[in-house]
Amino acid sequence: MDWFQQLGFLCFVFYTKTPYPEVSITLKQPNQFCFALNGKTRCITLHKNVNWPCVVKIVADIGKVQVKLIKKVLGLWPTFGTLTTTRNIQIDYWKCELLNSFDVTPNAKFLLFKYQQNLYNHVYPGRHIYIKANVNGQVVSRPYTPVWPLVETTEYGIISEDTLCLLVKSYPNGKLSRHLCSLNQGDLIEVSRPQGSFECWTSKTNLILLAAGTGITPMLPIIWNALHSSIKKYNITLLYFNKKETCIIWKKYLDQKSAAYSSRLTVHYILSEEENSMGDTKGHIDESVITKYFPTLNEESLNEHAVCVCGPPGFNKLCEK
Numbered sequence: 001m002d003w004f005q006q007l008g009f010l011c012f013v014f015y016t017k018t019p020y021p022e023v024s025i026t027l028k029q030p031n032q033f034c035f036a037l038n039g040k041t042r043c044i045t046l047h048k049n050v051n052w053p054c055v056v057k058i059v060a061d062i063g064k065v066q067v068k069l070i071k072k073v074l075g076l077w078p079t080f081g082t083l084t085t086t087r088n089i090q091i092d093y094w095k096c097e098l099l100n101s102f103d104v105t106p107n108a109k110f111l112l113f114k115y116q117q118n119l120y121n122h123v124y125p126g127r128h129i130y131i132k133a134n135v136n137g138q139v140v141s142r143p144y145t146p147v148w149p150l151v152e153t154t155e156y157g158i159i160s161e162d163t164l165c166l167l168v169k170s171y172p173n174g175k176l177s178r179h180l181c182s183l184n185q186g187d188l189i190e191v192s193r194p195q196g197s198f199e200c201w202t203s204k205t206n207l208i209l210l211a212a213g214t215g216i217t218p219m220l221p222i223i224w225n226a227l228h229s230s231i232k233k234y235n236i237t238l239l240y241f242n243k244k245e246t247c248i249i250w251k252k253y254l255d256q257k258s259a260a261y262s263s264r265l266t267v268h269y270i271l272s273e274e275e276n277s278m279g280d281t282k283g284h285i286d287e288s289v290i291t292k293y294f295p296t297l298n299e300e301s302l303n304e305h306a307v308c309v310c311g312p313p314g315f316n317k318l319c320e321k
């Protein structure tokens with residue numbers, strides 16, 4: 001571990017030596033800083049107090065983690081403090097309370113949660129967490145993919161680094177999705193540690209993203225990271241399938257982002273239940289759609305592409321075909 005400081009902040013740098021390290025960071029007291037890397041927790045009693053949230057930068061490929069803590073009072077410290085404990089802990093779920101919820105389509109909501117403790121729980125693009133809640137006396141748990149808007153926006157207030165953001169579609173008979181979409185401010189859920197090992201998209205620079213409905217959720221962090229990568233220049237084509245135009249989640253953000261990165265991000269909206277006023281195809285995923293949007297794609301050129309698919313099981317099967 002390295003550390004350095006300036007008058008206003010101090011930075012810890014960890015070299016985990018494993019790609020995609022699991023990272024969670026807590027500030028238990030204004031001078032009690034704990035970090036869990038790959039399940040191993042260390043706590044530091046800092047020389048003086050710092051503010052929350054921290055700013056975390058991760059170079060996932062090489063496992064480097066940098067944590068910036070803002071000092072409460074300007075000044076140089078003679079030392080960062082003292083390392084107090086090292087132990088292995090296994091926290092399964094953390095409590096979160098709903099901060100706010102916003103309609104994004106007639107049946108999907110954008111939900112903002114705050115961890116009850118000062119916690120930064122890093123979820124890599126393409127990975128997910130489990131949400132657990134008590135629904136009418138029964139404990140229900142389902143996977144969800146944390147997201148954030150693709151563009152800087154104040155539409156949802158200021159979203160800080162430690163906010164957990166979910167896009168959830170409410171199904172008429174769905175146990176947990178209906179529960180989540182009917183939560184009130186301050187209501188509690190439980191959130192698991194990140195799950196999954198999805199990272200294959202980083203090895204290729206041409207990305208084909210096929211998403212249907214809320215299957216857009218894993219694509220949003222992938223798009224954001226791919227466009228903002230300082231290591232590689234990715235070219236992305238997203239085919240986004242929905243029933244109607246009103247079902248398209250965050251169309252305006254996707255349009256803004258593709259306008260800003262017109263040579264690197266192309267988005268096509270494909271609708272199945274109404275005529276397509278956006279000039280794209282009406283229909284479902286099939287070979288003709290793939291041939292239309294990727295005319296030069298063949299078995300050989302496919303090797304140069306990473307293809308990410310997410311939607312209901314029927315959609316995923318058709319994509320594989």
Ligand SMILES: Cc1cc2nc3c(=O)[nH]c(=O)nc-3n(C[C@H](O)[C@H](O)[C@H](O)COP(=O)(O)OP(=O)(O)OC[C@H]3O[C@@H](n4cnc5c(N)ncnc54)[C@H](O)[C@@H]3O)c2cc1C
Pocket residue numbers: 128140142143144145146166167168169170171172173174175176177178214217218311312313
């Ligand atoms: C890795 C992963 C990540 C996910 N991320 C998200 C996410 O970010 N946002 C999100 O909204 N969902 C996401 N899901 C789906 C989510 O986990 C739940 O399956 C969904 O919210 C429905 O749960 P439920 O308890 O409300 O429905 P259940 O009680 O499990 O099912 C009740 C009924 O709802 C309908 N239904 C449930 N799921 C679907 C579906 N996928 N397609 C069509 N009909 C369905 C069916 O009619 C079903 O019979 C993800 C799933 C996976 C596997």
